[in-house]
Amino acid sequence: MPNDPLASPAPWWTLARGDGPVLATAIHDGHAVRTALADRFALDDAGRLREEDPFTGDAIHDAPNRFVAHRSRFEVDLNRPLDTAVYQSPDQCWGLEVWRSALTPAEVEASRDYHRRAYAELGRVTDQMAEDFPAFVVLDVHSYNHRRDGADAAPTPVEKAPDINIGTFSMPRERWAHVVDPYLSFLSDYDFNGRRLSVAENLAFQGKGEWSRFVHDRHPKQGCAIAFEFKKFFMDEWTGAPDPAELDAMRRLMRDSVAVLGDLIQSRDP
Incomplete structure (x- = not known):
C-alpha cells in the first residue's frame, strides 16, 4: 500500500495455532523496523540487537500455539x-540514544498502532483459548544480558543472574501455585546439555511487563501468564553469535515445557 505508515520488509508477526492450552510468545525476538523509520535511528543494528531477545522465537518454534513478533522493541x-511503548528518551531504555531527532506525534502514533494491533491479536487468541479450556497458560519467553560491563568483563554473579528467571508478579500466585511450583521444580531438574541450570523466581525480573498483566486482567480466573527469562548464556551478547548446541537445548526445553505446563494447567479446575 503506498505511503503505508506501518509498511516493513518483514511481517508484523508470526502466529501459529494448534492444539493444547499453552500459548508460547516471543515478543522481543524481532529486529525489523518499518521503512518510514529506518533512517531515523541513531542506534546502530548491533546496539539494538544487544537489547533485543534474539533466538527466543526459534526456542518456541515447536509450540503448537505460538506468537513471535518481528518488529524491534526499539x-x-x-x-x-x-x-510508554515508544522509547523517546534515554532514561526509558538503558541510557541509549535511540533517535537522531525526536519523533513526530504522527510517527509515535503509527508505532502505537502496531502495539494496539498486537494486543488485539493477543486478546482474540486468548479469548478463543478461554472458550476451549477451563484454564490456559501464556508462556512469555524473553532473554536478558549479564555482561553489561563489556565482553571481557566479569559477568553478573549467578546469585543475581540465574540461567532462568520466572516472573510471577502480575498473577494471583496462590491461584496458580499448582502450575508454577511444579514447573519450577521441572526446570531445576531438567537435563540441559548434561547440566542443571540455575532457576529462580522474581530475582532478576519480576514479571511486571504489560503482556502478562494484560492476560491476567482479561482472564483473571483462566489465564496464567508466566514471564520466562533466559540469561544470554546461549550466545555472545556483544557479537550476537549463538551457540548452536545451546539453542537446540533451549528448543527442547521449550517443547517439553509446553507439554508439562499443558498437563499442569489441566490438572485441576481454576
Whole structure:
C-alpha cells in the first residue's frame, strides 16, 4: 500500500495455532523496523540487537500455539503500556540514544498502532483459548544480558543472574501455585546439555511487563501468564553469535515445557 505508515520488509508477526492450552510468545525476538523509520535511528543494528531477545522465537518454534513478533522493541515495545511503548528518551531504555531527532506525534502514533494491533491479536487468541479450556497458560519467553560491563568483563554473579528467571508478579500466585511450583521444580531438574541450570523466581525480573498483566486482567480466573527469562548464556551478547548446541537445548526445553505446563494447567479446575 503506498505511503503505508506501518509498511516493513518483514511481517508484523508470526502466529501459529494448534492444539493444547499453552500459548508460547516471543515478543522481543524481532529486529525489523518499518521503512518510514529506518533512517531515523541513531542506534546502530548491533546496539539494538544487544537489547533485543534474539533466538527466543526459534526456542518456541515447536509450540503448537505460538506468537513471535518481528518488529524491534526499539520501534515499539510490546511489553510496555501503550503510552510508554515508544522509547523517546534515554532514561526509558538503558541510557541509549535511540533517535537522531525526536519523533513526530504522527510517527509515535503509527508505532502505537502496531502495539494496539498486537494486543488485539493477543486478546482474540486468548479469548478463543478461554472458550476451549477451563484454564490456559501464556508462556512469555524473553532473554536478558549479564555482561553489561563489556565482553571481557566479569559477568553478573549467578546469585543475581540465574540461567532462568520466572516472573510471577502480575498473577494471583496462590491461584496458580499448582502450575508454577511444579514447573519450577521441572526446570531445576531438567537435563540441559548434561547440566542443571540455575532457576529462580522474581530475582532478576519480576514479571511486571504489560503482556502478562494484560492476560491476567482479561482472564483473571483462566489465564496464567508466566514471564520466562533466559540469561544470554546461549550466545555472545556483544557479537550476537549463538551457540548452536545451546539453542537446540533451549528448543527442547521449550517443547517439553509446553507439554508439562499443558498437563499442569489441566490438572485441576481454576
